[in-house]
Ligand code: ATP
């Protein structure tokens with residue numbers, strides 16, 4: 001079986017870390033057919049469009065897409081790309097690795113963030129000089145779909161080992177209709193599947209997570225809450241250069257590092273490729289090669305603990321040196 005993977009480097013360090021991730025994929029015993037596609041600031045300058053229709057189509061028809069980063073045009077690129085793959089859940093693991101300075105070294109949480117609605121799908125209106133409003137969208141169907149995915153995720157043992165089940169974070173005490181619907185649907189799906197689910201008000205969660213991250217494993221959130229809370233978790237594990245993410249749809253998916261284009265270091269060959277390589281590991285797992293994905297993560301973890309490291313982690317290695325070390329340990 002050959003997998004068609006669309007590769008979109010984008011701007012800035014996307015052009016450095018995505019080739020690193022592709023090199024790791026190429027070193028695996030899996031048949032990939034890579035097709036490169038353009039998007040981002042440079043593409044907009046050259047063609048007038050940040051996301052050409054050909055790129056959208058390529059991503060929509062691929063088995064999976066690996067994306068780097070886009071600068072100013074990020075929202076014009078990534079939001080339609082998530083839609084192109086029909087993504088309903090954004091997976092954002094935040095794990096602290098041995099050997100890497102972290103605020104909370106015991107952090108190992110995976111956020112499953114609703115990826116289609118909430119305030120991000122809402123309509124904003126300017127009603128007068130003084131008044132703007134936002135409509136928040138929550139459906140039972142999207143909430144249940146996310147919860148079904150979360151139940152499968154924990155049943156497959158993809159969550160951190162130290163916690164069973166999942167936590168749903170919400171603010172249903174105030175947003176009783178929208179978050180109330182979300183919370184009730186998620187907990188009822190968990191109940192139907194016999195999955196152990198507890199709940200936490202998202203503000204309380206934001207206090208408790210940094211104080212003691214070890215009490216959480218898989219965390220299920222509405223869209224905006226997931227965005228903010230997973231960034232909070234990212235701060236606990238020490239560095240944007242480490243965090244991968246996945247946007248999962250029904251028969252397609254897109255994988256991207258959490259970081260952006262890092263214009264301050266772009267073009268120097270010193271970006272940390274870890275986030276992009278871990279995103280590639282998630283891609284491999286998504287395609288069903290769970291063992292190969294685990295091997296990539298183990299190799300990355302091994303390099304982080306005693307191998308060459310880039311400047312953001314206090315080392316002086318280049319992107320290529322770190323990538324070569326990961327491939328070597330594979
Ligand atoms: P963008 O608008 O594209 O998000 P940004 O200026 O916000 O750009 P980020 O990419 O979000 O930059 O990065 C924020 C900081 O983290 C920068 O100082 C950047 O150098 C650093 N950083 C991000 N990713 C990496 C990486 N992979 N390796 C090393 N440093 C990184």
Ligand code: MG
Pocket residue numbers: 259260261
């Ligand atoms: Mg940024």
